[in-house]
Amino acid sequence: MNSHETVVYENTFPVEGKSFNNAGQVSTQVKALLQKMKIPIKIARRAAIVTYEAEINICSYADHGKIILRVTPEEIIIEAIDEGQGIADIEAAMEEGFSTATERIWRMGFGAGMGLSNMRNFSDYFHITSEVGKGTRLKMIICIDDKHLGKQ
Amino acid sequence: MTLREVQKILEAEVFVGYDQLDIEVKTAFGADLMSDVLAFAKAGSLLLTGLTNPQIVRTSDVLDIAAIIIVRGKRPLPETILLAEELKIPILGTKYILFETAGRLYAKGIVGCIETVSATREFS
Ligand SMILES: Nc1ncnc2c1ncn2[C@@H]1O[C@H](COP(=O)(O)OP(=O)(O)OP(=O)(O)O)[C@@H](O)[C@H]1O
Numbered sequence: 001m002n003s004h005e006t007v008v009y010e011n012t013f014p015v016e017g018k019s020f021n022n023a024g025q026v027s028t029q030v031k032a033l034l035q036k037m038k039i040p041i042k043i044a045r046r047a048a049i050v051t052y053e054a055e056i057n058i059c060s061y062a063d064h065g066k067i068i069l070r071v072t073p074e075e076i077i078i079e080a081i082d083e084g085q086g087i088a089d090i091e092a093a094m095e096e097g098f099s100t101a102t103e104r105i106w107r108m109g110f111g112a113g114m115g116l117s118n119m120r121n122f123s124d125y126f127h128i129t130s131e132v133g134k135g136t137r138l139k140m141i142i143c144i145d146d147k148h149l150g151k152q
Numbered sequence: 153m154t155l156r157e158v159q160k161i162l163e164a165e166v167f168v169g170y171d172q173l174d175i176e177v178k179t180a181f182g183a184d185l186m187s188d189v190l191a192f193a194k195a196g197s198l199l200l201t202g203l204t205n206p207q208i209v210r211t212s213d214v215l216d217i218a219a220i221i222i223v224r225g226k227r228p229l230p231e232t233i234l235l236a237e238e239l240k241i242p243i244l245g246t247k248y249i250l251f252e253t254a255g256r257l258y259a260k261g262i263v264g265c266i267e268t269v270s271a272t273r274e275f276s
């Protein structure tokens with residue numbers, strides 16, 4: 001990924017942690033923005049899906065966080081950075097079906113343990129780092145043209 | 153078929169989208185877990201769900217779901233209705249349980265947005 005190319009759009013969206021009050025608001029905004037930029041709908045939809053899963057995880061597990069959206073002519077870069085409990089075993093967390101969701105999260109319709117694998121599957125580049133007691137960082141890239149980067 | 157026909161089949165109440173009942177739908181997906189919806193549902197489908205909170209609207213917006221059908225006689229929360237109005241996503245409610253809702257629609261020609269989950273899933 002060539003992150004030095006011209007950034008045509010960049011914005012940081014704060015996300016409230018441990019609260020579903022505004023959950024999904026950033027993703028709705030991101031999707032609308034990308035569609036306004038005339039990004040093909042299938043691409044915008046994938047970007048919205050990964051943003052939404054990342055946003056919901058911040059709302060579910062983190063104390064607070066933010067989502068950074070950057071758009072270049074070739075790619076959509078989404079970073080989700082939070083401060084909070086972090087993830088002890090990333091490999092386990094990535095497994096479909098693994099979840100530590102609580103009642104509060106289930107009631108909202110989450111806790112299938114699909115979020116992180118959805119993020120990996122719907123993005124062309126996916127990278128996660130996390131530190132217990134500190135927080136989690138996700139970086140996802142979705143190519144706008146069809147020259148895919150190959151999944152990581 | 154049109155959403156209006158869906159409404160008739162399910163004897164459904166229209167909570168949001170009276171003016172959108174002429175949209176065409178062919179496929180549906182049913183789930184109460186939003187990440188399963190995000191993994192498997194396809195744009196233009198109906199979402200059949202027993203959930204009533206605003207996340208059903210957020211999920212539908214992200215995926216371009218055509219309309220939400222709330223099953224088991226539940227009603228959307230007021231904040232769910234407000235958000236659906238804002239994002240122009242129709243919400244219907246039916247007294248039928250999920251199984252009956254799906255069966256009645258299937259009998260009239262609505263099919264699943266995917267049939268089975270294949271090993272080579274498509275993520276686009
Ligand atoms: N930002 C985060 N901070 C702390 N823990 C996290 C974070 N994101 C994910 N996790 C941990 O990883 C697990 C798996 O996350 P994932 O998003 O795949 O599934 P889920 O959130 O449990 O359910 P789903 O996303 O399907 O609704 C979570 O249950 C949680 O324990």
Ligand SMILES: [Mg+2]
Pocket residue numbers: 053056057110111114115116
């Ligand atoms: Mg999740």
